Amino acid sequence: xxxxxxxxxxLCLYCKWYSNPAVAGTAQFPLVVYTPRKVMVINxxxxxxxxxxxxxxxxxxxxxxxxxxxxxxxxxxxxxxxxYITQARDIYEQADLKNSVYFEKSFNIGEDFTTAxxxxxxxLKNYSAFESFLNTEHSLDEYSSFPVNKRYYSNxxxxxxxxxxxxxxxxxxxxxxxxxxxxxxxxxxVKVGDKITLESGLTVNIIGIMDSSAVxxxxxxxxxxxxxxxxxKLSENILILNKSKLPAEYMSKNSSSICxxxxxxxxxxxxxxxxxxxxxxxEGITTEYNVILENTNKDIKQEISKMLPIPLFLMIISTISMxxxxxxxxxxxMSEHSVYFLNGCSKRRSVIIISSAIMTIFTIPCxxxxxxxxxxxxxxxxxxxxxMDIIVDxxxxxxxxxYTIAVLLxxxxxxxxxxxxxxxxxxxxxxx
Amino acid sequence: xxxxxxxxxxxxxxxxxxxxxxxxxMHILGCLDNFNEGDYILNDMNISDYTAGKIAHLRNQFxxxxxxxxxxxxxxxxxxxxxxxxxxxxxxxHEMKKRALEALEKLGIPEQAKKDVVNMSGGQRQRVAIxxxxxxxxxxxxxxxPTGNLDSVTADEIMNIFIxxxxxxxxxxxxxxxxxxxxxxxxxxxxxxxxxxx
Numbered sequence: 001x002x003x004x005x006x007x008x009x010x011l012c013l014y015c016k017w018y019s020n021p022a023v024a025g026t027a028q029f030p031l032v033v034y035t036p037r038k039v040m041v042i043n044x045x046x047x048x049x050x051x052x053x054x055x056x057x058x059x060x061x062x063x064x065x066x067x068x069x070x071x072x073x074x075x076x077x078x079x080x081x082x083x084y085i086t087q088a089r090d091i092y093e094q095a096d097l098k099n100s101v102y103f104e105k106s107f108n109i110g111e112d113f114t115t116a117x118x119x120x121x122x123x124l125k126n127y128s129a130f131e132s133f134l135n136t137e138h139s140l141d142e143y144s145s146f147p148v149n150k151r152y153y154s155n156x157x158x159x160x161x162x163x164x165x166x167x168x169x170x171x172x173x174x175x176x177x178x179x180x181x182x183x184x185x186x187x188x189x190v191k192v193g194d195k196i197t198l199e200s201g202l203t204v205n206i207i208g209i210m211d212s213s214a215v216x217x218x219x220x221x222x223x224x225x226x227x228x229x230x231x232x233k234l235s236e237n238i239l240i241l242n243k244s245k246l247p248a249e250y251m252s253k254n255s256s257s258i259c260x261x262x263x264x265x266x267x268x269x270x271x272x273x274x275x276x277x278x279x280x281x282x283e284g285i286t287t288e289y290n291v292i293l294e295n296t297n298k299d300i301k302q303e304i305s306k307m308l309p310i311p312l313f314l315m316i317i318s319t320i321s322m323x324x325x326x327x328x329x330x331x332x333x334m335s336e337h338s339v340y341f342l343n344g345c346s347k348r349r350s351v352i353i354i355s356s357a358i359m360t361i362f363t364i365p366c367x368x369x370x371x372x373x374x375x376x377x378x379x380x381x382x383x384x385x386x387x388m389d390i391i392v393d394x395x396x397x398x399x400x401x402x403y404t405i406a407v408l409l410x411x412x413x414x415x416x417x418x419x420x421x422x423x424x425x426x427x428x429x430x431x432x
Numbered sequence: 433x434x435x436x437x438x439x440x441x442x443x444x445x446x447x448x449x450x451x452x453x454x455x456x457x458m459h460i461l462g463c464l465d466n467f468n469e470g471d472y473i474l475n476d477m478n479i480s481d482y483t484a485g486k487i488a489h490l491r492n493q494f495x496x497x498x499x500x501x502x503x504x505x506x507x508x509x510x511x512x513x514x515x516x517x518x519x520x521x522x523x524x525x526h527e528m529k530k531r532a533l534e535a536l537e538k539l540g541i542p543e544q545a546k547k548d549v550v551n552m553s554g555g556q557r558q559r560v561a562i563x564x565x566x567x568x569x570x571x572x573x574x575x576x577x578p579t580g581n582l583d584s585v586t587a588d589e590i591m592n593i594f595i596x597x598x599x600x601x602x603x604x605x606x607x608x609x610x611x612x613x614x615x616x617x618x619x620x621x622x623x624x625x626x627x628x629x630x
Contacts, residue, residue, distance in 0.1 A: 045519045045528075056507070336505050339513075342464070343564070344492020344520040346485045 053357040057329040068365035074311040080390035088232035095161040100263040105284040114256040127276040129268035132156040135260035142199035146186040152243035168192035168208030183210030184237030219257035226287040227296040326411040347419045354415040366404045443604040445617035458607045463487045496565025500577035502557040506550040510560045517568045535563035555586035575606045591616045
């Protein structure tokens with residue numbers, strides 16, 4: 001049963017397979033050889049030869065496995081970091097914020113920034129260019145003993161900056177008073193439509209769920225050079241509510257974000273905008289939308305130039321080493337394969353055996369890293385990814401697979417090139 | 433030159449001095465080497481028309497090889513070595529071990545089955561090689577200096593095994609320049625300067 005399982009399910013490769021059922025093990029005159037096309041199965045017999053290759057080259061294989069695991073881990077991490085930066089930029093670009101400035105209020109010592117921000121918002125209403133004052137308010141709560149960051153978004157923010165959801169819907173006019181969108185890693189079993197009660201007694205209806213690795217606006221202080229990384233952070237167990245619909249008692253003890261996004265009207269004249277900017281510059285620091293994007297792109301380039309050289313260098317060196325190790329392993333197995341040739345193994349089959357063995361070697365680190373990438377958010381359950389500024393998810397598996405397949409193809413070419421160069425007799429002679 | 437091996441149940445000896453292309457002829461006969469000129473007709477079929485895969489299949493089903501250096505996988509057991517040809521044909525996996533043990537028993541070394549080849553004597557290794565050559569019930573055994581690395585007593589034992597196999601109907605083609613072997617053979621093909629002289 002076990003053999004049948006291996007013979008039928010392990011791996012099928014379409015190739016020419018030569019069979020002569022009439023003389024299987026009983027060669028007689030006249031010998032009839034014909035070549036029907038069949039699906040060749042990597043069966044138990046082939047697996048034994050693959051196992052033999054692996055056992056003979058166990059140390060090089062351990063080195064390859066470890067090196068490959070580290071390389072793929074670096075690849076996943078670098079890609080995760082890039083994904084974090086680019087995801088925030090994409091949301092910012094897609095949001096309706098072209099007529100906006102990022103505003104950071106200058107606070108006096110001891111001044112409450114929630115009150116100060118509200119004061120600025122009130123003053124801005126006197127300017128004809130002013131359209132909306134976007135910031136978030138937040139308070140802490142708990143769900144199943146995990147801390148939850150409740151975020152309160154205004155109607156304007158909800159409209160201008162819809163966030164990426166993996167299920168459900170973003171807020172709309174028809175959303176209810178206690179409708180909420182959740183994001184982060186603690187909401188394992190919660191589904192759209194569920195009603196959940198937080199530690200504070202607040203019961204909300206879940207209408208949307210963000211990806212555990214999605215970013216949301218946090219509007220932090222970024223100094224003189226603002227990038228989207230200051231505006232967005234990874235959603236560390238957040239629950240978003242529409243503050244415009246909530247009763248006033250829920251809003252009294254909330255803190256506002258340090259910074260805000262201030263939008264101005266499309267039809268505002270330059271002088272109207274100028275007046276508003278003059279006022280804002282007396283209250284704090286403003287950064288234009290385009291400047292933020294420019295800063296972000298510069299930041300991404302800098303990050304890439306900082307992040308990539310060392311991992312790339314390591315990857316190139318390790319890839320070359322792995323290819324060399326594979327070549328040596330194949331050379332080392334030549335004597336064994338010369339005996340197989342003598343006993344009826346074709347060049348093609350030999351290549352398939354060695355390539356399959358190499359494939360097995362590369363599959364292990366690839367699987368380790370895929371598991372790591374897919375379960376990364378769960379690993380960070382008690383330590384949200386926000387602190388690491390990387391997004392490791394299924395998207396990171398794609399470059400991992402591309403790299404593995406590329407290395408696999410290169411290493412699979414080695415036996416093909418080798419076997420093109422030498423005849424069976426050369427293998428036999430090399431064994432002498 | 434033309435060699436016609438019509439009588440399949442004989443022991444042929446390919447004889448000649450060193451570097452007279454005896455082994456090359458055997459390699460061509462065993463489909464291990466290519467040839468530039470002429471034809472190799474096997475059962476009315478020209479080998480040149482065969483693809484590499486067909487030739488590999490032919491090596492597996494039709495020929496058994498016994499070589500001077502034994503050509504065994506040294507770090508593997510005798511059993512694994514005898515099973516080797518069956519990896520490349522349709523012998524059911526569960527039958528491989530049984531058939532390999534039968535072959536080893538026939539050669540008188542069943543107790544050596546689980547011993548690594550590297551730990552065996554020259555005579556035992558050659559017996560393992562012969563067991564491997566017969567395990568597929570091949571019709572022709574090609575032996576290239578099979579007794580070259582053996583002492584005279586063991587060499588005689590090996591030749592007696594070949595005689596027994598010949599009696600069972602197998603064709604044995606032995607390449608050697610050892611005149612003592614001639615007494616065991618039915619026909620001698622003498623090669624000189626790449627040509628058959630006798």
